Amino acid sequence: MTSLAGDKKLFFVSLISFVTGSMLVYVNCWLSSPPCYVNVYTRIADVESFNVPPGYTARAILRPMKKEEERPLASTPVYTGLIGEKPCECFGAWHRDFFSQKQWTARQRNQEKCLQRYERRQMVLQGVHNYVDGSSPISYPSHGLQVRPLRAVHLNGLRITWFDSKSIVTNAVHTVRLQCERGVFRQLVKVQGVVVQGAHTNDFTIQTSKPQQLNRQLWHIVYQNTEFDTNAFDLVKLHYMKFSITIPVHIRHRLIPWLHDQGQGRIQDRVSVVVKTFLRYSNLRRLVRSVGDLYPGTRIIVADDTPYQKFESFQDENTDHYIMPQFKGFFAGRNLGLSQVTTEYFLYMDDDHYLKPYTKLEILVSLLDRTDYHVVGGVYEDLEMFATTIRVLGDDTHACYEKLRGWYHSIPDFPGKGISFIPL
Template sequence: MSRVRTLFLLLTVVTALYVIMTLTSVARRSGIFQPVHSSVARSDIDVARDGESTHIGGSVLYKVCHDVWNPKARFQIGKLPTSRRNECSCGEGAYESISKDYYTRRKKELEEWKRYEERKKEPFVVNTAFSPLSYPGSGLVVEPGMTIPIAPLYLHPTALECLRYGFHNNDIMINLTCSRTLGRIYLSLNLHAYKLSTSTEVFGNNTHSLQIILKSTDDVINFLLSHIHYLSVYYDIFARDVISVKVQNFTSEINVLIKRSTMPILYDPGPDDDIAGKVTIVTKTFERRQSIENLVKSIRKYYRHVTIVIADDSENPSPIHGDNIKYYIMPFAEGWFAGRNLVISQVRTKYFLWVDDDFEFTARTNLQKFINKLEDAEERLDVVAGVFENRKGKTIRSDKIYKTINVVEGDESGDCLIRNLGSHRTLKNYPRCYRSDIVINFFMAKTLSVKRIGFDPEYSRVGHTEFFIDGLGQLSVAICFDVTVKHARYKPEKYLFYRRRQNDPENLNKSVEHTLFKNNLKCFALH
């Protein structure tokens, strides 16, 4: 039995060898395989020592060296395709422009805005395959007038092998040039001290163009590359330079960002780390004296020492006095966003809480929960809102209280903006919170983040979505259902008279035209 098994195994091995030999023969005839070594190893290099000639003897190594150092062997990146801007539409019921005479003015302003924004865009960097050189495509940041090493900058070991064993018989040339001449390039190395002056020549040191010529193919190349620096000589708080690098036939580009560092702006919460040192409550009131009194009273029930800032543009204002209450009187009917700018300008804490004047705090108006989310390093929120509860204390749940914004690129007539109900996603660490673009007028925000956006005083009677449109892409917004405030609606006749004016044709058209111009829109739809 064992004899039969041995014969069977022998027959199997012979058959397998025959199949392998047949396939190999076919592959060679078809050109799939070439009779070369299967890997690049030291044995692939036929090198004669002791003064004898040096040459490359391995076919695979020669092919690799050819692909590495021959620029024609690399895949060339052509002009990248760009998306064509087509005319867009907002659908039925959308707000569109009535007059077209502002298009010329808007086009001029838009071109200026684009020039400024273009400077901030990250450069598109393509790192080629079979690159003999390791280099930073982007990410180099230098202060104006300061120096930064161009690192990492070194040749791959395989590329060095090619040079060392004669793939290029001429001198090795390294060229670095500042394409935009915003800086200088220099070699921070004393060649005499390292006994390199006889084998290395340097031209244009500390100029816009540096050239290094090596007459030797020893291990000094990467040592020299590690001592090349960039010096910013053109002052600007934000500019970009491009360093063109050429080693033999290989060329690449390194992007350098010249940027002035910003100073931190820190808010001191106080030695007690109390909520009063972190949050200021702000609101604007208009012709609702009873409401603002009820709001202040409810705040003081739960937060006795938190500062309250109030802006009042009523016709006959009657200030509220008390500890940590700042009451500012504005010109009559000056407007909502003007009032918001006023109260925000007086905030001295890291966060502020915006409330309408007809809100009332309850036991579920927990401001610490807002703070916890704003200080969550993973979520990185700028604005976090709560929800309403009615007079009976029941939470009002509706997808109408949070919305998303979709902007569709259009042609020269402008883009199309559509506001939709709902949210983008649930917050990872807070299952009762949702990322959105627009929330209700009960939110806590980072003071610095909102000050960068501001409130456009052009919106005097109409204005809520408009603030979040201005903050799109700059403010990270969420709404959470674990913090509530009572909405004690109160609408006296005088208040209603001016509130209804927001819907009169003249005021509405003015607001629409302003939004279309400012945000370069052809139309917008508010669903």
């Protein structure tokens, strides 16, 4: 009987202690801060348990779920039309009207191949976006945004990835501020429950107590360039709570590629030979003959500053011999020859050079076609000591070329050390 009475007493004491402890917890939460109610907004299974290192505190945060919009929102056409590039407006006859269908199809095929090689060599950041997700709640494109002068671009990837649980419980107002120097911010869509200040200016503020609506509004904000420039950067700065980030926007004109007629695709159709000569006509005669023997029909451009009284003409069907003012020099002659090139590639030769039967220009052309190198060269008279590589060095105020004997490395699918590879 004594044991039964003791058990009952212990049961009532435990019950009273449990009720008292529960009441104290609720009183403490009511007196201290709203984060006690974090589990009202998140499932227990979603909260990871971990050990907090000494000197650090843990804070509960809520991450919004990434959902697609339930329904499309109406955009403002006058601003939507600013996104991307302005389409061309052509009047009169089209270029293709001057060609037969067969000629036009072949021309397009050649230009497409030429364009592929051109684009391979370009460092184009458009479409290469690096979305940053770190300790900051702001996810944003750190590079890769490009806009044409006076046009607009979406700030793709810009969003707030997490929110403080206390601000959720208290229904606090979330404020995002955007600033720039060379443009303005446009609001494509007005999202319900969001207050916008500074629309169509370079100092733009978004305020709302609804996190999901905040990100919906950010998705429909575009940057429009208003200060015309052909190649410049604007820095879009965003501030949220105590965090700040910077988004570089590249303002640049479209680069127009040079597309060349490839004819039948032979070396003769794609390569011109540029020669600077002075007096040494016997050497020049040997050069012209060697090119004609190995690659008949190749156009040879000769720039000649020989004194007028000693001038000899080499003009013929495949050789254009240009008379320069006498004694103008090596570089003036090369520049003149280059100005007359109409093929996709050209080969610089001195007048005492010539091609040998084992010379393979096909290898050089193939390497240019299949890599992003701009300049290739070969050894002279089987002497590898003449094979050099060039690297551009310098800083903001000076630039120079470093010329080294030898090569950097071999390139797969191409024969080894007979070729020097010069990336410029």
